[in-house]
Amino acid sequence: MDAVLTLKDISFSYEDRNVLENVNLQVNKGDFVGIMGVNGAGKSTLLKLILGLLSPKQGEIEILGQPMKQFKNWQRVGYLSQQVLKKHQQFPATCEEIVRANLFSQIGFLRFPTRKHNEKVKAALEAVGMAGYEKKLIYELSGGQQQRIMLAHVLVSEPELIILDEPTTGIDQEAITTFFELLKKLNEEKKMTIIMVTHEMQKSLKYINRQIYLQERKIVEA
16 A cells, blocks of 8 residues: 555644654555544644644654655645635635635746646536636635635645545535535545544544544544
C-alpha cells in the first residue's frame, strides 16, 4: 500500500496539558478516514499537526512520501476548514470566482485566467454537482450548496489528499447526506484520499472505510 500520511509516535501538549501521546497512524492512498471523538479530545490539534500548523513535541510526520519539515508542495493537499463557509456566506462573489481563487498561484498576479484555468473551474463545479451555477452569487445558495462550492474550491487545484474539518456543520440533514455521498463518489471514482473530522458519527459510517477515535490522548481504530 502507498502511504499518503504517516504519524510515528506523535506527542503534543499545550503548556502543561497533554493532548496526544505516542500516536501512530498510517493513511494509505484511497482511504476515506473518519476521525471522531468528544469535544476536547484533540481532533483539531491532530489536523493542525497534519497540516504543518503545529509541530509535534515528539515523533515524526510524513506526508505524501516526504518528512513534514521538507514538504513544500501544499497544492497537493486540499483543506476545507470549519470557518471557510462562514467567511464566504455573505461575500459578494460568484461561484466561479470563489472556485477560481484557489488557482491564484497558477494564474499569477494581475493576470487573466486562461482557457485551461476556466476548464478546471468548470470540471470542479461538475464534480460537485454544481454545473450551471457559475454566475450565481455564493450568498444566494443554500448552506448545502455553499458547502459544495467550497469543496469545488478545494478540488480545482487537483489535490491528492483532502482534509475536512467538520464539513457538515450548519447544514441540514438532507444536505449532509448529499455531501457524504459526494465525498464517497470522489473517493471511489477518482481514488481520492480523504481525512474527515466529523460529529456525524452514525451517518458517516456507511461512507467511510476507516473509523478513527481519539480518546484519552490516544488513537483507537474501530
